[in-house]
Amino acid sequence: MCGILGVVLHDQRQNVANELFEGAMFLQHRGQDAAGIVTCGSKGRFYQCKGNGMARDVFTQQRMENLVGNMGITHLRYPTAGSSAGSEAQPFYVNSPYGISLSHNGNLVNSIELKEYLDEVVHRHINTDSDSELLINVFAAELEKFNKSRVNNLDLFSALTGTMNKIRGAYACIVMLAGYGIIGFRDPNGIRPLLYGERVNKDGTSDYMLASESVVLKAHGFENFRDIKPGEAVIIKKDSSKSKPEFRQVVEPKIFAPDIFEYVYFARPDSVMDGVSVYRSRIEMGIKLAEKISKIMEKDPDFKIDVVIAVPDTSRTSAFQCAVSLNIPYREGFVKNRYIGRTFIMPDQQQRRSSVRRKLNAMESEFKDRNVLLVDDSIVRGTTSKEIVAMAREAGAKKVYFASCAPPIRFNHIYGIDLADTKALVGFERDEEAISKVIGADKVVYQDLQDLVDCCKSEELQQFEVGVFTGEYITGIEDNYIQELEKIRAQNQRIKDQRSRGLSIDACIDVGDMVDVKAEVDISMYNRGDYA
């Protein structure tokens, strides 16, 4: 997952940068690795600030002052393909044709094929391992086909049709065309989210926003917001007084299947996605989980729970409801250090492990001599659960049970989680008993998949992308896709290890099959290392 945002202000004398920055703060939970803003000034020139780090570190006051223009786009990155190198921070930029900048949330699953196409057919140079760089170049190549000095909405929609017929996977994107406007589009299965909203100013004019989550639109006073439909695109022109945003179905929609993980973990609880409140779905997850736990308790008289404790932050909503439904006391046994971000989306396993203990602290009074049920939204690598179970025991718990609002994760999440290596999943080739042994719990209870689906569905939304639980992906994947990801990831890890041992790039080159060694100071072609 990543967070994306785009704004066009009606008043062309106003700068949009501050609004993009404030909006980024509402999307920070979707990506902590890199942040970027690109604005477009009145002469059609782009102004950029991006780099590794959280929004508040990258977007300093001084840098923000240089971002002029009434329209712009933002990106908060959690890497899913390529590496966490600064050169892969978004928005991406290509100068030809017309000047294009792109923010992408999602993951393309036919990148091998796209790389070949870009090289052999349209001869475009690719400078990173990011799938988003491929995407912007495919779009640029489609636009180039018109061979015009200026394009119009019709051309743009038809270039999007061409692009979407070539790319495969999950994508919600915001593109900015220099001097023209911003364009939002969503993949034909609607796997990744994207919303559109309008804010009517006092003088009757309108500003427009596109964003990953409704919470940003709401907080910024945008109303009548709606989800972009699967396979749909919208063009919002820079001079919004002359033409209203135009929507078009650019490719046929396929099975509507948003990623169920948005409801489980990715999204903020106060967001509404594809008409379903994330908060309400998490309440339902608590109810269903309680039903399953009650059934197990009926059969197993030794399974007794004195207290339900959430694993902050995401599971709080469900854990509280689970306790209420079970009629068992709920306690905040772990106190969260508010200055530590989300541990799961940290790029490095070492960092993740040490962060859990820094992030959460167990209060002895709530654990001592009790049988505790810890509730989390999901168990992925097991990093959190292992530490948490150990902490509960250290705090004096008698028995430690662990419940997950999501079913066991046994497969790659190819559309949004950086997990190229399935073996890193605690659920990989393990049943529930084996998983409880690994994490050190007395028992593990998982939500059933059908129950999870029932918690998130609505009349309009009946199906979800659930490949992470079943191994069957809605878009299919090209042969060798996972192997290719694993190769790049292993290569990046080796370079990292070499560097941490103080070895130079030359030493890295000796490591064997490493053909592509990253530059010592990893900066992109259009990006200075100091976020300028």
Ligand SMILES: O=P(O)(O)OC[C@H]1O[C@H](OP(=O)(O)OP(=O)(O)O)[C@H](O)[C@@H]1O
């Ligand atoms: O099995 P693991 O690999 O540890 O991953 C699962 C954990 O990671 C997430 O928490 P995170 O700390 O990222 O975010 P949160 O504060 O929103 O819960 C998630 O909520 C689980 O607690």
Ligand SMILES: NC(=O)CC[C@H](N)C(=O)O
């Ligand atoms: N999490 C995302 O949406 C990532 C977008 C893109 N695949 C990247 O790695 O930068």
Ligand SMILES: [Mg+2]
């Ligand atoms: Mg968590």
